[in-house]
Amino acid sequence: MRRRLRSVAAVAAAAVIGLAAGCSGGGSSDSGKPVKLKFLSLAWQKDSLAANKRLVAEWNKENPKIQVQYVQGSWDNVNDQLVTSFEGGDPPDVIHDDSSALAGFASQGYLTDLTKLLPAGLKSDIPQAAWGTATFAGQGGGDQGIYGVPFLQESQVILANKKLLDDAGVKVPTVDAPWTWDQFQQISKKLTSGKRFGVAWALKSPVNRVLNLSLNYGGTFFQTSGGKTTVKVGPQEREVLQRIHDQLYKDKSADPSALGMGTADPLPGFYAGKYAMLPASIYMRQQVIEQAPKNFEWVTIPPLKGQTTQQGEIAQTLSVAADSKHPKEAVKFISWFLNGQHQVELAKGDWLIPTSQTAAKDPSLNTSKDGWDIATASAKSLILAPYLKVDGYDEFKTKVATPALQSYFANKISIDQLAQKLTGDGDKVLARYQH
């Protein structure tokens, strides 16, 4: 009985707190009290965390009227968390996420269309191509609008063990004359000897990675006709899939035991010289610098070339919730937070490329130290990833594409079976989202 009574008391207390919160949240801007914004940040790398927190503290000091509360989130479950908080009607005002999640949230009407709210300075500092990654149709397939400010971009490069390259007489290519996939495959074979593999593909989450790289051969994986989007797996889509598969099972230059690993898991083996090259996102450089043994020498190899060096781009974004009571103040904070100078700091903290053109010119992002020049130059290869515009892509990815690609790379199904699964099951999933 006592326990029951206590829970009744708890309900009553919660109700009282809820009422109080409701009162203080309401008309605060008229009463002269400071506006309160909640900022959900997903920063996780040490430097990035520090940069985010420092910037928020600086803003709060300079803007006593608009106080920002830093809320820590995690990439692992941010979208589940957002769905519940959107449905509950109490989402964070400023939301850090990436462009692949925005299409769904925009079409569900959870995000504010920022098109008319953005200041001109910020709009012109970020190139049109980057804005494209955050431009989607609104609720119920409404007009196109900008639903987030893209600020950090990621490209796929290759990290390589310098000593092993030198021993094999392999020269590091430049951004202007990158390796082709053919060359990369040959060099991987050359670097394979005894127990050492030329390359380690960590493909625990293979979908975004493979889809982004497939643009090297113009593989888009989706086609839209008559307002209906379907999956396609033609010769262009098969190129990168087949080449990675060949490295694993034909050339035997890729370590099959790395397949189930997450992106950072092969690093210890990489330091130990078990693999000579590690295809990875540019942010992985930070982990190498933090963890690698003192005498470990490494280089960054620019993006590979198929027909082109083009890769799909996903950007990290800041958005404003549709339920936010203070969208203007939120945009004001975002445009300050993402100005050129701050983007340099954020990019360095996360080891990614800034979208701001002013920031990209910063000397510290163009030194040859730690591969920054190659990373920053690789931004040229980034184009809008076609799947960003596909409603239902997230379900396609987790339910269909991830298991199918994992089975294909584990050599359990053939490439034809893979194509069949992606198009057959994939179209069924996409149909749920088309009206």
Add this chain to the structure above:
Amino acid sequence: MTAVQAAVRGRAARGRGADRGVSFLLLPALIPVLIFSVGPLLYGIYLSFTDARGGRNAVVSFVGLKNFGEVLTDGDFWSSFKIGLIWAVSVTVLQFAAALGLALLLNSDLRLRGLARALAMAPWAMPPIVIGLMWRLVYHPNAGILNATLRDAHVIGHNVDWLNNFGTALPAIIVVGVWTGMPQTTVVLLAGLQGVASELHEAAAVDGAGVWRRFWSITLPQLRPVIIAITSLDFVWNINQFAMVYALTQGGPGGRTRLPMLFAYEEAFRYGFFGYAAALGVAITIVVLVVLGLYLWRQMRENA
């Protein structure tokens, strides 16, 4: 009116008054149950007949049995349900076997019996998420204690990624499931064992029955009602398991550990199909009730 009638009526009136008093006293206990259990349950059943989807100010309309029709033909869900059954049955059976062994051990005259009983309860004290995180460290491919131990014992040549390997992921989480649920099962069985009259054992021993014979002919039959109760409860509890598996694998690799509850969770909170997810929940409940009903009915009939 006779005195007897008056007395009867008086007693009846007093009885009704007492009833009212009792229900009034029950109210504080009833309100939380109504608010937190019955309310959401009814709301969930209602949702399962609608097309509720994620969306700001989304319009919800009644669609009748459409969701249930889709559930029946959803191959992904039924393969997830199969995984759920494999998981629930194997965890329940293994858990019961291990717990019975442990209970028998704890029931015998050990030294430090009190300490051993307390230690056996340890997993019970942990929230499922913490259990998930702890075991993720145990199974970690490079830093996990399991790989290190097996390598030192020369059982494996290279590190195994237990939770990401298609073949080992489900067995790996089943082991964790068994470990997690053992305390409850052990406690209940231990209580049951202590209820077995020692005279029966003594009598059987006098008649010359050995340890095994006494276990089969006395302990097990005496424990039967307890065994039925705890295995049914364990089965329901296991098939509804969510938090621990979510922390361990999130349903990966490639859906090999996607239990039905995880599947429904993803439908609702990842893809935003609330109505459909509610229908999944109702369908799971119905199937579990049917399975459980059959099991209990058979057991009771054998008992009778």
